[in-house]
Each structure stands twice: as C-alpha cells, then as structure tokens.
Amino acid sequence: MFNQYDVLETINMIEREHLDIRTITMGISLLPCIAGSADETAKKVYDRVCSQAEKLVDVAESLSKEYGIPIVNKRVSVTPASLICAPFAARSAKIGKALDRAAETLGIDFLGGYSALVHKGMADYEKTFIQTIPEVLASTQKLCSSVNIGSSKSGINMDAVRLMGEIVKQTAALTADKDGFGCAKLVVFCNAVEDNPFMAGAFHGVGESGTVINVGVSGPGVVQHAIESIPNADLTELAEMIKRTAFKITRAGQLIAREAAKRLGAEFGIVDLSLAPTPARGDSVAQILEEMGLESVGTHGTTACLAMLNDAVKKGGVMASSRVGGLSGAFIPVSEDIGMIEAAERGGLCIDKLEAMTAVCSVGLDMIAIPGDTPASTISAIIADEAAIGMINNKTTAVRVIPAPGKDVGDCVNFGGLLGRAPIMPVHKEASNKFIERGGLIPAPIHSNKN
Amino acid sequence: MHAVVTVVGKDKTGIIAKVSAFLAEKGVNILDISQTILQDYFAMIMLVDLSGAKKELSALATECAEMGKNIGMSIHLQHEEIFNAMHRV
Numbered sequence: 001m002f003n004q005y006d007v008l009e010t011i012n013m014i015e016r017e018h019l020d021i022r023t024i025t026m027g028i029s030l031l032p033c034i035a036g037s038a039d040e041t042a043k044k045v046y047d048r049v050c051s052q053a054e055k056l057v058d059v060a061e062s063l064s065k066e067y068g069i070p071i072v073n074k075r076v077s078v079t080p081a082s083l084i085c086a087p088f089a090a091r092s093a094k095i096g097k098a099l100d101r102a103a104e105t106l107g108i109d110f111l112g113g114y115s116a117l118v119h120k121g122m123a124d125y126e127k128t129f130i131q132t133i134p135e136v137l138a139s140t141q142k143l144c145s146s147v148n149i150g151s152s153k154s155g156i157n158m159d160a161v162r163l164m165g166e167i168v169k170q171t172a173a174l175t176a177d178k179d180g181f182g183c184a185k186l187v188v189f190c191n192a193v194e195d196n197p198f199m200a201g202a203f204h205g206v207g208e209s210g211t212v213i214n215v216g217v218s219g220p221g222v223v224q225h226a227i228e229s230i231p232n233a234d235l236t237e238l239a240e241m242i243k244r245t246a247f248k249i250t251r252a253g254q255l256i257a258r259e260a261a262k263r264l265g266a267e268f269g270i271v272d273l274s275l276a277p278t279p280a281r282g283d284s285v286a287q288i289l290e291e292m293g294l295e296s297v298g299t300h301g302t303t304a305c306l307a308m309l310n311d312a313v314k315k316g317g318v319m320a321s322s323r324v325g326g327l328s329g330a331f332i333p334v335s336e337d338i339g340m341i342e343a344a345e346r347g348g349l350c351i352d353k354l355e356a357m358t359a360v361c362s363v364g365l366d367m368i369a370i371p372g373d374t375p376a377s378t379i380s381a382i383i384a385d386e387a388a389i390g391m392i393n394n395k396t397t398a399v400r401v402i403p404a405p406g407k408d409v410g411d412c413v414n415f416g417g418l419l420g421r422a423p424i425m426p427v428h429k430e431a432s433n434k435f436i437e438r439g440g441l442i443p444a445p446i447h448s449n450k451n
Numbered sequence: 452m453h454a455v456v457t458v459v460g461k462d463k464t465g466i467i468a469k470v471s472a473f474l475a476e477k478g479v480n481i482l483d484i485s486q487t488i489l490q491d492y493f494a495m496i497m498l499v500d501l502s503g504a505k506k507e508l509s510a511l512a513t514e515c516a517e518m519g520k521n522i523g524m525s526i527h528l529q530h531e532e533i534f535n536a537m538h539r540v
Contacts, residue, residue, distance in 0.1 A: 002455065002498070002534050003538070004487065004494065004496055006537070007496050008459070008494060008496075010533065010534055010537055011457055011527055015525075062509060065509030065512060066508045066509050066512070066529075066530050067529060067530045067533045068512060068528070068530070068533065248537040248538070252533060252536055254536065255533060255536040
C-alpha cells in the first residue's frame with residue numbers, strides 16, 4: 001500500500017499545482033516520401049503523417065483519463081522539410097500546406113518541421129526554401145518552422161543569420177493583421193536538438209528512427225509549491241528539493257511516454273522535463289525565481305537563481321528517466337509566463353537581462369515582442385548574439401521575437417491561449433547593419449576541436 | 452489491474468459506507484484501506500482491484516468523480532502505476 005502523503009501529494013500536484021504532460025509529440029520521418037515532383041511528394045507526405053499519427057489524439061486522451069493526468073498538447077514533428085523539398089525548392093509551400101492539412105485532419109495542436117539546417121552552409125535550394133517560410137506561415141494555422149543557423153562544431157553561418165532577420169520581418173508583415181503572429185511559429189536556433197518535443201522548434205532529426213514518441217513534461221507550479229514549503233531553507237536544501245520534485249515529475253512523464261509508444265506502435269524516444277510556463281497564475285517560472293527570494297524577476301540575482309533551477313531540474317530528470325533528451329531545463333518565454341509579463345510591464349525585465357538568463361537556461365530569447373519598426377539587421381544581430389552564447393557554451397539557444405507591425409514600446413500584443421500576451425520591449429536603437437552585412441562564417445570555437 | 456481511489460473532503464457521517472457501496476455496485480474489489488482525519492479533512496486512500504469491474508478504468512474514473520460531487524467529496528480513481536512511478540525509486 002502507498003504512503004498516504006505520497007498519494008495526496010500526487011493528487012495535489014495534478015489538481016492544484018498544474019502538473020501535466022505538456023505534450024506527446026510523435027516524430028515522423030518524411031524521408032520515404034521524397035518524390036520527383038512537389039505534387040507527388042505533398043500527397044505522400046499527407047498520407048504518411050495521417051496514417052502514422054492516426055491514433056495519436058485518441059491514445060493521448062485515453063491515457064489522460066486512465067492515469068488521471070492531463071495531457072495538454074498532441075503534436076507531430078517531421079523531418080526538416082527542406083531536405084525533402086530539395087528537388088523542387090521553389091514549390092516547397094505545397095509541402096507546408098499538405099502538412100498543415102494533415103495536422104487539421106488529425107486534430108493535433110501543432111506540427112513542427114517546416115525547417116532547414118544551414119548551420120555551416122546554405123545551398124541554393126535551402127535558401128529558396130527559407131524564402132518560402134513567411135508566406136507558408138501566413139497561410140497555415142498549425143505548422144511551425146525553425147532554422148538552425150549555427151552550432152558549436154561548425155560556427156555561425158552569418159549569411160543565414162542575415163537572411164533570417166529579413167524572414168522574421170517578412171513573416172511579421174504578412175501576418176500584420178494578427179500583430180505578427182506568424183513569428184510566434186518561427187524559431188531560429190543555434191545547436192538545435194533533434195528530439196525536442198516542444199513547439200515551435202520541434203523537428204524530427206535525420207538520425208532518429210522512423211516513428212518515435214517524445215514526451216514533454218512540465219510543472220513550474222509543482223516546483224514553486226515545493227519551494228514554498230521550505231521558506232527558510234538555504235540554497236543547498238532548495239536545490240535538493242527542486243531535484244527531488246523534478247524526479248517525480250519526470251517519472252510520471254516516462255510512464256506516459258512508454259505506454260503511449262507501446263499503444264501507438266512507435267519507438268519510445270525521450271522524456272523532456274522542461275519547466276514550461278503558461279499564462280496561468282501559479283504556472284510560472286518567473287514566480288519560482290521570485291519565490292527563491294527575488295522581489296521581481298529581472299533584478300540582480302536572477303541569472304544565479306535561474307542557473308541553479310535549471311541545473312537542479314536536469315539532475316532530477318536524468319536520475320528519473322533512462323532516456324532524457326530534448327531541451328530539459330527551464331523555459332523563459334516572456335508572453336507565456338504571467339510573472340515575466342508583469343515584470344516586463346513594470347519595466348523590471350529588459351531584453352539584455354533576458355539575454356544573460358539564456359546563457360544559463362535551456363532555451364533563448366523566446367516570445368518577446370519588439371517594436372514593429374525594428375530593422376531586419378537588428379533582429380539578425382539579436383540572433384547572432386544568442387547564437388554566440390549557444391556556440392561558446394555548447395548549448396541550445398534560440399530566438400523567437402515578434403516585431404509587431406505598427407506597434408511600439410508602451411503597446412501590447414495579445415495572442416491568446418497558451419501563447420499569452422506581451423508588452424513591446426525596447427531594443428537598442430544603435431545600428432548593427434555593417435556587422436550583419438559582412439556575412440560569412442563565424443568560425444567554431446577552439447574548444448570544439450576535440451577530435 | 453489495480454487502481455488507487457482517493458477520497459478527500461470535509462468530514463461527515465457515512466462517507467466510507469457510501470463510497471464502498473458505490474464501488475461494490477461497480478464490481479470493484481477493495482484490497483486495502485487507509486483513512487485519517489487531517490485538520491477536519493477526511494482523507495481516505497483505497498487500493499482496489501478492477502479485474503471484476505463492469506467498466507473500463509477511464510469510465511469508472513469519470514463516474515467516481517461524479518459520485519464524489521453528489522456527496523460533496525473529491526474522489527479520484529487512478530491507475531496504480533502513476534504512484535509507483537512517482538514515489539518508488
């Protein structure tokens with residue numbers, strides 16, 4: 001028989017502290033779909049995604065009922081589409097639209113993988129593919145896109161960085177009626193991971209097997225509650241408490257992941273324990289940091305608190321699951337976290353502090369709304385800064401900024417639902433264009449030469 | 452298959468009687484019970500066997516939750532494995 005307190009702890013985590021399986025993401029290889037023409041490939045892609053993921057939503061819902069734990073999102077990630085679109089790159093949009101239709105048919109929440117990997121060089125067909133991204137994101141609902149522009153091993157492809165600044169601007173312009181919402185579905189990565197279950201950056205890496213189940217577990221509220229229960233603890237004890245909590249959450253994720261993979265006839269990929277906030281109060285990473293003893297997220301000490309949190313989460317997660325992967329850490333998307341939103345509105349959280357925070361947590365500058373008139377070269381420079389942090393520190397970093405058309409500091413954008421709302425944050429006015437126009441490759445750091 | 456039933460709420464007369472009668476009617480066999488009062492709150496945990504149950508776990512879980520609402524208690528029925536996973540190393 002179980003210990004009464006353990007049982008009630010689990011029930012409390014689910015009922016009051018927002019413990020949930022944030023996503024079950026099925027990774028599907030599209031390599032078998034490559035055909036000579038865009039039309040033929042689009043048909044094969046649609047059929048393959050629909051047949052592989054046919055039962056995904058049903059299985060997730062029945063698992064959620066049986067185990068009594070909410071499963072918030074059902075998603076699919078696919079092979080980076082630029083690979084299968086190479087023979088007909090100018091018509092890549094056709095494949096994007098087929099993927100979006102498949103997502104609609106399946107009833108899933110998002111489908112990721114309209115992606116390109118150009119961290120060292122960019123072939124003509126890849127450049128052409130990337131140029132289709134704005135139009136595709138503006139004309140689809142559930143499709144997400146990502147581009148990897150750098151890695152610790154290869155350096156930073158500054159030609160791709162320059163291009164992505166322009167692509168972000170175009171995407172915002174084409175979705176101007178929705179405050180540049182298209183940009184919320186576009187991530188620019190350095191050191192992208194191949195088994196990430198979280199959107200908008202999920203894609204199914206070419207090193208993965210045919211069909212894989214990756215599960216993302218969350219629970220900032222659970223961690224916050226655990227910290228609240230020991231208000232006078234020192235940081236050693238606090239780290240230990242976070243680690244133990246992370247362990248429990250990850251175990252729940254591992255159980256669901258194994259069972260989902262079995263029922264869907266897919267391989268069990270990884271469990272990604274990431275503290276992913278939602279705009280709901282009590283489901284916030286910022287509030288965890290504040291519970292640790294900061295008056296407001298963004299003040300001095302924030303980076304240290306976040307570093308400890310991220311590390312403790314990883315340690316608990318690694319102990320709990322035989323296969324930990326994805327990003328596994330703490331996310332700091334501004335618009336999706338009530339504590340971050342409020343700190344930004346008070347002026348207590350600026351983009352420079354967020355950049356510092358990304359050096360010690362698992363992602364990057366995420367869901368940040370910036371003035372609509374921000375030049376493309378400034379966005380490229382923001383991307384370059386983040387990529388440099390990722391490249392030097394051997395970690396994933398990403399940029400998902402929204403230059404909201406027609407809006408400026410003092411305004412706010414509202415995307416609704418899990419994507420939340422964001423005040424427009426100021427960026428530096430001084431130009432970076434000369435640096436961005438140089439192009440070329442920032443060479444890989446010396447410590448990447450390990451062979 | 453085993454499941455864990457938890458019943459939590461303000462203490463009053465007849466909770467165990469009502470819950471166990473309800474489970475018996477559904478063909479659910481109770482294997483173990485532990486119950487306490489924590490600060491005026493009634494908390495009961497039961498380990499149950501569903502092999503003779505008339506319905507599947509998810510349907511039973513929904514019915515338990517509804518039955519709980521009728522008697523003013525919060526009742527959960529969950530797969531045993533979730534507790535094993537989270538609390539056993």
